[in-house]
Amino acid sequence: MNLVPQTPPHPSGDKRFKLLDVAIKRHQFRQDALIEILHTAQELFGYLDNDVLIYVGRAVRAPLSRVYGVATFYNFFSMKPPGEHTCVVCMGTACYVKGAGQILQALEQKHGIKAGETTEDGKVSLVTARCLGACGLAPAVVFDGEVAGKIGTEATLERVRPWSEGSSRTEEAQP
Ligand code: FES
Helix, strand or coil: CCCCCCCCCCCCCCHHHHHHHHHHHHCCCCHHHHHHHHHHHHHHHCCCCHHHHHHHHHHHCCCHHHHHHHHHHCCCCCCCCCCCEEEEEECCHHHHHHHHHHHHHHHHHHHCCCCCCECCCCCEEEEEECCCCCHHHCCCEEECCEEECCCCHHHHHHHHHHHHCCCHHHHHHCC
16 A cells, blocks of 8 residues: 655645645655755755744654754754854864864854854854864854855954944945
8 A cells, every 4th residue: 555645734824835845755755854854944944943843743754852853963954043144163073173162152252142043133143063074274164155264263253243233344344
């Protein structure tokens, strides 16, 4: 007998759930494709909220604890809305031995948030990565998608500072 799992439509009518259904079907509702499916969900929604995790769990028939476990284990998944700007500090071994820990700590102190959180004004999200694949550039930090290598703590704080100050610096730079 061919038992094809059914995903009931999401009651919100949000079209993104339909797109998520397509990804889930493409992975044949497999639990071992949970990471790929959650990746798609995060791309669609920007982050993984409870509603999305429950939906995915039901679709692949995985216990919610497992879905939460995967979503919280990997640093590339975010459970909160991302901020206007994102700073990713690589905490892989190569970066860590070159001072990534101090960089992260300084950012956390300066902005009053922990890794994985966003400042209250929604301006800055602080994220950590396991390895950016740029170990030769250690320590590596990504500022809004732009990779900076061999960067120090002060330089990192300097790059992030204008984000929390709004656009004043840019305006100051105007003639
Ligand atoms: S450990 Fe940081 S890029 Fe590999």
